[in-house]
Amino acid sequence: MTISNIQVTPLSDQIGVQITGFDLETAAKDEDFAWYVKRLLAEHLVVLMPGQSNLKPATAQSFHSKFGDLIDIKRQGNDALHVGTGDDVNFIKVISNGIGPNGRPLGDGNSSAQIWHSDTTPWEVPCSFISFYCRETSPVKPKTGFLSMIEAYRTLPQATKDGIMKLRAIHHNYSRQIEVKIAREGASLPLEERMMGFTHPLVRRHLPSNQPMLYLPTRRDSIIVGWNEKDSRNLLEELWTHVEGCKAVIAHAMVPDDFLIWDNSATVHNREGWPEEDTRVMWHISAGGEVPTPFASQKGKNVAGMNVEEIKKVAKENVGAMA
Numbered sequence: 001m002t003i004s005n006i007q008v009t010p011l012s013d014q015i016g017v018q019i020t021g022f023d024l025e026t027a028a029k030d031e032d033f034a035w036y037v038k039r040l041l042a043e044h045l046v047v048l049m050p051g052q053s054n055l056k057p058a059t060a061q062s063f064h065s066k067f068g069d070l071i072d073i074k075r076q077g078n079d080a081l082h083v084g085t086g087d088d089v090n091f092i093k094v095i096s097n098g099i100g101p102n103g104r105p106l107g108d109g110n111s112s113a114q115i116w117h118s119d120t121t122p123w124e125v126p127c128s129f130i131s132f133y134c135r136e137t138s139p140v141k142p143k144t145g146f147l148s149m150i151e152a153y154r155t156l157p158q159a160t161k162d163g164i165m166k167l168r169a170i171h172h173n174y175s176r177q178i179e180v181k182i183a184r185e186g187a188s189l190p191l192e193e194r195m196m197g198f199t200h201p202l203v204r205r206h207l208p209s210n211q212p213m214l215y216l217p218t219r220r221d222s223i224i225v226g227w228n229e230k231d232s233r234n235l236l237e238e239l240w241t242h243v244e245g246c247k248a249v250i251a252h253a254m255v256p257d258d259f260l261i262w263d264n265s266a267t268v269h270n271r272e273g274w275p276e277e278d279t280r281v282m283w284h285i286s287a288g289g290e291v292p293t294p295f296a297s298q299k300g301k302n303v304a305g306m307n308v309e310e311i312k313k314v315a316k317e318n319v320g321a322m323a
């Protein structure tokens with residue numbers, strides 16, 4: 001395929017592009033195309049490819065594997081149909097509130113509205129890139145929002161940037177924490193349970209662009225390492241309020257044959273709800289990433305994401321230091 005035939009249209013000034021003029025079923029097998037999408041993601045964080053009606057499950061899965069090791073995140077033990085049972089499509093999780101003709105759930109999930117969040121932050125190695133492939137939507141088409149956490153960090157007051165640069169938060173587990181109703185009404189877990197979990201930096205390094213970005217636990221009652229409950233809560237409320245006011249946002253109502261891939265480390269996403277009686281079906285594929293790198297860490301510089309000139313400069317400095 002020819003990359004130059006692809007049309008690129010911004011979805012907003014600061015986040016997201018739409019690309020058209022190709023068939024993903026064919027393009028997905030082209031290494032140049034995968035590199036092209038990676039470059040777009042490094043800059044724009046979200047890439048929408050509408051009208052992909054020919055995409056086969058195995059191709060969708062193998063395309064996503066170019067963005068990291070695939071992770072099977074299907075819920076265990078709920079007898080959902082998903083796409084199939086073969087190894088060739090085993091990493092596709094169906095997100096749906098629908099029920100199949102035999103009474104089995106089509107996939108995992110429900111029709112609830114969801115708050116801003118990044119997937120899998122309580123994990124030691126959270127997911128990096130995630131794909132959606134819309135197969136069916138409800139008559140009321142819920143919008144999925146994406147927000148740049150690079151911009152959210154960039155627009156913080158300098159005093160706040162300085163104050164949070166070296167802080168870490170404990171990302172404790174809280175069941176269904178992304179649902180709006182549970183986020184509003186769910187009681188806090190006891191402090192000792194909120195003290196358990198992996199800790200991640202509040203300011204994380206975006207390796208593809210070497211920029212700082214905010215990285216927040218979804219629960220506002222999470223604990224900042226070394227801080228008390230009240231001060232932790234106040235800071236996380238302040239930071240989330242800032243994020244919610246960030247202008248680097250898109251809101252897209254997914255329709256059938258939309259394929260969308262996003263950088264889960266550098267964005268948060270949310271979702272509108274829809275009537276429970278209407279079925280929506282999305283395929284969802286996740287790839288693993290890296291243990292979040294603190295932006296403040298300058299010891300043993302991580303060269304991932306640097307361009308060739310920057311790598312040469314660091315190498316030269318190191319040679320000089322050893323001389």
Ligand SMILES: [Fe+2]
Pocket residue numbers: 117118119178269
């Ligand atoms: Fe999510």
